[in-house]
Structures are given as C-alpha cells and as structure tokens.
Amino acid sequence: MASPRTQQPRSPSIRDVARVAGVSHQTVSRVLNNSDAIRAETKDRVLAAMEQLQYRPNRAARALVTSRTHTIGVLTAQRSHYGPAATMQAIEDAAVTRGYSVTTANIAAATDEAVRDGLGHLLDQDVDGIIVIAPQQRVFDLIEELGMRTPYVALRTSGGDERSTLFIDQMEGARLATAHLLDLGHEYVRHLAGPQDWIEAEARMQGFLREMSDRDMPVVPPILGDWTADFGYHAGRELLRYRDCTAIFCSNDAMALGVMHAARSYGLDVPGDLSVVGYDDIPEAKHLWPPLTTVEVDFPELGRRCVELLLPSEGHALRPVDLVPQLVVRGSTGAPRRR
Structure with missing residues (x-):
C-alpha cells in the first residue's frame, strides 16, 4: 500500500x-x-x-511590483589584487545594509569583447545600477560608447565634474611618497612602476616624475613591473647590483616587499643602505621587517562611497569628492648614509 x-x-x-x-x-x-x-x-x-x-x-515577485531587482552589478578586473578586493568587500557590505545583493562580472582582459560580455551579463540580470572597478582606460571609453541607460558609478584616478564618478588622486599619493624620500635627503631615487596599461600605474608614475622634475632632481626612466613580489625581487637585484640609488619608490606594496628581499640578499640594510616606499598599505605592510613606509588608500571608504553615490539616501545626494591617499611613515625609510 x-x-x-x-x-x-x-x-x-x-x-x-x-x-x-x-x-x-x-x-x-x-x-x-x-x-x-x-x-x-x-x-x-x-x-x-x-x-x-x-x-x-521573493526577489522576483518584488521586482514585478517595484520594477527593481534590488541588485547591484559590479564590473571588475584583477580582483585578486588588494585594492579591488578591499573595495569589492566594502561594496558588498554597504549594499547588504541597504537591502541589496551584489552580482559581479570579472573580466580577465580589457578587450572590447570581454567588456561587452561582462556588461551584458550584468544587464541581463536587470541590475538597478552598476559599479565599474577596472584598471584600463579602454573600459571606461567603451562604456561611454555603449551609452548605457542603467545608472553606473565609475572609479577614476584624477578629478573631474562627472557626477557619476569617484576619484582617487593617485598622482598626489605618488608625489607624497617621492617628496618624503627627497625630504630625507635622497638624491638618487628610482621608481618601480606597475603595468603600462593600468590607469593607477600611469598616475603613480606621473606623480613620481612630476615631483622629481619640480625639485630638479636627476631622473632615470621608471621600470615597468607587474605588481608581484617576484618582479620586485628580480628588479631589485638588478637595480642594486651597481648601487646607483639610495631609495626606491614602488607602485605597490608587493613589489616593495620583493625589493626589500633583494636588498637583504646583497647584505644591505633597510633603511640604512636603501630606503623603500610602497603603495596601497596592505594589512601586512606594518608587520614586515622593517615595517613598510607606504601610501594608504582608504579602499573600504571608496567602496562605501560607490554604493552611496549609486543609491543615494532620500534627501541626501552624495557629491563626488576626491579621495586623497595619505603617506604612512614606518621603518623602511630613513636618511641616506654619507658615502
């Protein structure tokens, strides 16, 4: 039965x-x-x-009634790096507190096809808005060409008047790092830059070059890196072979870690023989030995502002304001030894 x-x-x-x-x-x-x-x-x-x-x-039922899915889309690239990862986490946290969920489209390369596919993936889910965290200028150019009707917020590295854009003054952050080394008395400063096609890398390199030029200091062309500690180590080994510099400003903390390793491999003291400055202020920076002098970017605040700009509270529209990085001085920098 x-x-x-x-x-x-x-x-x-x-x-x-x-x-x-x-x-x-x-x-x-x-x-x-x-x-x-x-x-x-x-x-x-x-x-x-x-x-x-x-x-x-029931999110689907709510969407039928309100014409909103209460979902934010994020177009991002290289989420494995600290900055994008920290910003992404803050976006997710801020969205949840507003009753929204987050869906992401990660593009491995900033090709037209990849960007179109990523945006299409988000738009197919009827997201209420999109936040764009991408390292290449081409991504933003393509978004403009597509003429999206869905509201979006983009992250840039220099100021402007666009109400849908948040700016991080990466150039000023690099100038702060370079000025710090010059104020300590270093005359021969090298710069280990990031990849050529990254907006942040270009802005940080330009900040270094402008500060050196404004101070009438000798400049050697920067070395283009790939953000990794391995590259920092190998580049540091080459730079320190001839001891033609007393300080190195790296475009991120991972490469700075590699440079410090290279200095140790030659028996050099940091900061006695070589001062090193990084960028981003990753959580591990203060635990290196010596603790790393670096440029702090408030990535969590950046993520929160992205959500607030995309979903302004009633009666409280956020105005885009530049986020200016701050120099964090620790033990990896000091005055050069007299030779």
Whole structure:
C-alpha cells in the first residue's frame, strides 16, 4: 500500500510576517522597500518577525511590483589584487545594509569583447545600477560608447565634474611618497612602476616624475613591473647590483616587499643602505621587517562611497569628492648614509 503523501511545510509569506508583527502587510512591504515613512520601532518589530519566521522575500515577485531587482552589478578586473578586493568587500557590505545583493562580472582582459560580455551579463540580470572597478582606460571609453541607460558609478584616478564618478588622486599619493624620500635627503631615487596599461600605474608614475622634475632632481626612466613580489625581487637585484640609488619608490606594496628581499640578499640594510616606499598599505605592510613606509588608500571608504553615490539616501545626494591617499611613515625609510 502506498504511503500517504507527506505534506511539505509552507514557506512563510508577507502576511505571516504582518500577523506576527501586528501590522498590515502594506507596512511589511514598505519595510522591505526601505521606506522612510516607517517609524523605527515599527521597522524593528517587522524585522524581528522576519527573523523569527525565517522569512526571505521573493526577489522576483518584488521586482514585478517595484520594477527593481534590488541588485547591484559590479564590473571588475584583477580582483585578486588588494585594492579591488578591499573595495569589492566594502561594496558588498554597504549594499547588504541597504537591502541589496551584489552580482559581479570579472573580466580577465580589457578587450572590447570581454567588456561587452561582462556588461551584458550584468544587464541581463536587470541590475538597478552598476559599479565599474577596472584598471584600463579602454573600459571606461567603451562604456561611454555603449551609452548605457542603467545608472553606473565609475572609479577614476584624477578629478573631474562627472557626477557619476569617484576619484582617487593617485598622482598626489605618488608625489607624497617621492617628496618624503627627497625630504630625507635622497638624491638618487628610482621608481618601480606597475603595468603600462593600468590607469593607477600611469598616475603613480606621473606623480613620481612630476615631483622629481619640480625639485630638479636627476631622473632615470621608471621600470615597468607587474605588481608581484617576484618582479620586485628580480628588479631589485638588478637595480642594486651597481648601487646607483639610495631609495626606491614602488607602485605597490608587493613589489616593495620583493625589493626589500633583494636588498637583504646583497647584505644591505633597510633603511640604512636603501630606503623603500610602497603603495596601497596592505594589512601586512606594518608587520614586515622593517615595517613598510607606504601610501594608504582608504579602499573600504571608496567602496562605501560607490554604493552611496549609486543609491543615494532620500534627501541626501552624495557629491563626488576626491579621495586623497595619505603617506604612512614606518621603518623602511630613513636618511641616506654619507658615502
């Protein structure tokens, strides 16, 4: 004999939440849509009821009613690097607090096809807005050419008037690092730059060159690296073979770590024989020996501002403001020894 069919438990509905919270289902709907017309104590009661019932709103149904999916799309590249990864985490955290989820499209190379495919992936999911974190200028040029109607926020490295753009003054950060070394008395400073096609690398290199030029200091062409500690080590070995510099400014902390390793391999003291400055202020920078002098970029704040600019609070529209990196002086820099 066949066993009786087991009845599956029904998922809680918006009306169940309303009953437990002692409010109307319209009030629950307003809470789900982050309405400012709901009193704080009422919102707390509704949220507590959702938690008690383990209620999860049906995103598809909400989209049909509100024409919004409450999803942010992020187009990103090289998420394995500290800056993009830290910014991405902050975007996800900030989006969750606003009741949004995040979907990403990671492009391995900034080709037209890859960018189009990445944007198409996000737009196919009917995202309410897109945040663009990409290292190459071509990505932004292509977005402009496509004429997207979906709101988007882009990250750039220099100022401007665009209301949909956040700027990080990477050039100023590089000038701060270079000026620090020159103020210590270093006359022969080399720069280990990032990849040629990265916007950040170009801005940091230009900051170094301008500061050196403004001080009438001798300049040797920068070496183009690849952001890795391995490259920093091998480049450092070549640079230090002839001891023609007393300081090296690296375009990121990983390459600076490699340079410090190269100095140790020659028996050189940091900072006694060589001062080293990095960029980004990765969490490990203060634990190196000696602790690394570097340029700090507030990547978490950058991520939070991206979400606020894309999803401004009612009555509070965020104005794009430059984020200026800060120099963090630690033990890897000092005055040069007299020869």
